[in-house]
Amino acid sequence: xxxxxxxxxxxxxxxxxxxxxxxxxxxxxxxxxxxxxxxxxxxxxxxxxxxxxxxxxxxxxxxxxxxxxxxxxxxxxxxxxxxxxxxxxxxxxxxxxxxxxxxxxxxxxxxxxxxxxxxxxxxxxxxxxxxxxxxxxxxxxxxxxxxxxxxxxxxxxxxxxxxxxxxxxxxxxxxxxxxxxxxxxxxxxxxxxxxxxxxxxxxxxxxxxxxxxxxxxxxxxxxxxxxxxxxxxxxxxxxxxxxxxxxxxxxxxxxxxxxxxxxxxxxxxxxxxxxxxxxxxxxxxxxxxxxxxxxxxxxxxxxxxxxxxxxxxxxxxxxxxxxxxxxxxxxxxxxxxxxxxxxxxxxxxxxxxxxxxxxxxxxxxxxx
Amino acid sequence: xxxxxxxxxxxxxxxxxxxxxxxxxxxxxxxxxxxxxxxxxxxxxxxxxxxxxxxxxxxxxxxxxxxxxxxxxxxxxxxxxxxxxxxxxxxxxxxxxxxxxxxxxxxxxxxxxxxxxxxxxxxxxxxxxxxxxxxxxxxxxxxxxxxxxxxxxxxxxxxxxxxxxxxxxxxxxxxxxxxxxxxxxxxxxxxxxxxxxxxxxxxxxxxxxxxxxxxxxxxxxxxxxxxxxxxxxxxxxxxxxxxxxxxxxxxxxxxxxxxxxxxxxxxxxxxxxxxxxxxxxxxxx
Numbered sequence: 001x002x003x004x005x006x007x008x009x010x011x012x013x014x015x016x017x018x019x020x021x022x023x024x025x026x027x028x029x030x031x032x033x034x035x036x037x038x039x040x041x042x043x044x045x046x047x048x049x050x051x052x053x054x055x056x057x058x059x060x061x062x063x064x065x066x067x068x069x070x071x072x073x074x075x076x077x078x079x080x081x082x083x084x085x086x087x088x089x090x091x092x093x094x095x096x097x098x099x100x101x102x103x104x105x106x107x108x109x110x111x112x113x114x115x116x117x118x119x120x121x122x123x124x125x126x127x128x129x130x131x132x133x134x135x136x137x138x139x140x141x142x143x144x145x146x147x148x149x150x151x152x153x154x155x156x157x158x159x160x161x162x163x164x165x166x167x168x169x170x171x172x173x174x175x176x177x178x179x180x181x182x183x184x185x186x187x188x189x190x191x192x193x194x195x196x197x198x199x200x201x202x203x204x205x206x207x208x209x210x211x212x213x214x215x216x217x218x219x220x221x222x223x224x225x226x227x228x229x230x231x232x233x234x235x236x237x238x239x240x241x242x243x244x245x246x247x248x249x250x251x252x253x254x255x256x257x258x259x260x261x262x263x264x265x266x267x268x269x270x271x272x273x274x275x276x277x278x279x280x281x282x283x284x285x286x287x288x289x290x291x292x293x294x295x296x297x298x299x300x301x302x303x304x305x306x307x308x309x310x311x312x313x314x315x316x317x318x319x320x321x322x323x324x325x326x327x328x329x330x331x332x333x334x335x336x337x338x339x340x341x342x343x344x345x346x347x348x349x350x351x352x353x354x355x356x357x358x359x360x361x362x363x364x365x366x367x368x
Numbered sequence: 369x370x371x372x373x374x375x376x377x378x379x380x381x382x383x384x385x386x387x388x389x390x391x392x393x394x395x396x397x398x399x400x401x402x403x404x405x406x407x408x409x410x411x412x413x414x415x416x417x418x419x420x421x422x423x424x425x426x427x428x429x430x431x432x433x434x435x436x437x438x439x440x441x442x443x444x445x446x447x448x449x450x451x452x453x454x455x456x457x458x459x460x461x462x463x464x465x466x467x468x469x470x471x472x473x474x475x476x477x478x479x480x481x482x483x484x485x486x487x488x489x490x491x492x493x494x495x496x497x498x499x500x501x502x503x504x505x506x507x508x509x510x511x512x513x514x515x516x517x518x519x520x521x522x523x524x525x526x527x528x529x530x531x532x533x534x535x536x537x538x539x540x541x542x543x544x545x546x547x548x549x550x551x552x553x554x555x556x557x558x559x560x561x562x563x564x565x566x567x568x569x570x571x572x573x574x575x576x577x578x579x580x581x582x583x584x585x586x587x588x589x590x591x592x593x594x595x596x597x598x599x600x601x602x603x604x605x606x607x608x609x610x611x612x613x614x615x616x617x618x619x620x621x622x623x624x625x626x627x628x629x630x631x632x633x634x635x636x637x638x639x640x641x642x643x644x645x646x647x648x649x650x651x652x653x
Binding site for chain 1 (some may be wrong): 543548550551552556559567
């Protein structure tokens with residue numbers, strides 16, 4: 001067979017040996033998608049730079065998986081375009097998009113060995129663009145090395161652990177020299193410890209291969225730790241796009257504030273440059289806020305404890321819970337008849353039934 | 369599990385929290401013994417009374433050989449045809465929705481329910497040289513009724529439901545993500561079906577094939593009308609057994625019966641071994 005290698009096949013073989021291709025910019029341009037009568041994705045635009053590692057984060061039903069599948073060509077958008085660099089790929093079939101897609105349950109081919117699974121994409125190319133058999137094998141083996149499974153090439157997927165299968169799925173997606181890598185809940189089916197290891201491993205591989213990568217997750221810790229930028233989605237819309245620090249420190253909507261990290265919320269009203277919690281005027285600067293009712297959001301661990309209740313959020317500790325390294329107090333606010341959560345400092349002497357007075361250091365007011 | 373393997377020993381019973389092992393095994397053995405093994409043993413016993421020489425002289429008789437060959441070849445052929453077209457029908461039912469699908473789906477089982485003689489007579493009426501289809505084929509020089517072709521058609525008819533019904537549920541459960549994965553890797557539709565789907569469906573297709581084959585080998589009612597039963601040409605083995613019985617040649621009938629049993633058992637065992645080997649490859653732990 002290899003004696004018959006045509007010039008284009010020689011090129012394909014040489015390309016394969018050359019290493020990773022240059023990263024591709026991805027532009028999502030006013031894309032929307034409706035299933036039946038429910039809008040899975042409202043009109044959405046997003047630009048992703050070449051080589052970026054981006055997380056699509058949101059609860060289930062937020063449209064993140066739909067967006068990923070549209071990028072892959074597994075769904076076709078009702079409106080809008082997908083650009084890879086300058087090329088409009090919206091009308092391309094999945095097969096021609098050259099996307100590396102890792103499925104949540106890996107979707108490995110059970111009846112093929114690990115090596116054959118990885119080689120599948122290259123062997124499936126039309127003859128003219130197919131690298132030589134030896135080159136395909138070499139590629140599969142070097143990928144197996146990359147994902148640290150060098151000795152398991154002859155095994156079948158059923159003989160591997162979840163984490164190993166995940167890495168095989170990853171190698172299989174990388175084998176076709178994808179322009180973009182898309183991962184659907186890549187660590188969703190793994191236990192916590194393996195998940196942590198693979199997270200670091202994925203970051204390393206990404207830095208080594210430099211693919212533009214998008215992954216879908218509902219796990220905020222995963223998104224924050226792994227991604228260069230996080231896209232928070234809810235109900236078919238993008239709520240906020242930013243670095244993990246932006247998202248955590250400067251949430252731009254009530255949804256992002258409450259979805260990312262812990263948050264406490266109190267109903268307040270702004271009048272005459274003061275913020276009122278019930279009848280208590282809080283000691284917070286409020287000059288630039290719009291008048292009227294709204295919600296005050298802050299992090300339960302980002303508060304100052306004060307000695308006097310005047311001008312603070314104050315109430316009675318009803319419950320104290322241990323959560324990891326923190327102690328969380330549920331505080332009953334008599335004035336507005338509501339519970340909020342406050343994280344107690346490690347050295348605090350607060351106990352059940354104590355009165356407590358706090359003021360948030362950083363906070364945001366969202367008008368109702 | 370690995371413990372049982374590593375000790376290399378065979379244990380009567382794996383420890384289990386599910387009760388009733390003794391009861392269910394005992395029941396299964398008694399039931400199989402009474403329903404299956406007892407009649408077969410009787411057949412083997414009475415065949416044994418023929419002695420080796422007597423048995424071989426019956427089996428090697430040219431008319432018997434011709435009948436056995438006809439029976440098994442037509443059955444294999446019909447089962448193969450059913451495997452291919454049964455798969456296509458199952459595919460159409462599972463993958464597409466079209467008006468009348470449910471009615472067609474129900475229609476597939478009809479060959480099960482129909483008395484086989486009725487099917488045979490209907491097919492004969494259609495394919496006889498003066499029947500609606502037979503009269504069309506006759507000018508082309510194709511004779512269906514009273515030839516092995518007729519037998520194959522009758523066997524395809526009675527064996528149709530098996531492959532459809534075994535493949536259908538497996539196809540329904542087939543993970544769409546596997547197809548999508550193949551597509552994202554650039555595989556064409558044809559390649560995806562050949563390399564990803566067919567291997568996964570093969571066990572079910574084989575099972576359906578086996579059932580259709582077993583049914584076809586033993587089929588009598590639907591075949592004898594359309595076959596014409598010409599010795600050496602279109603006389604199937606089950607019919608020859610009946611003929612021997614009518615001649616009060618019980619030894620001859622027994623010999624042919626035992627030969628059929630032997631061949632059928634070897635065929636089924638062979639297919640079973642293929643399946644076992646396949647399953648090993650897929651699920652060995």
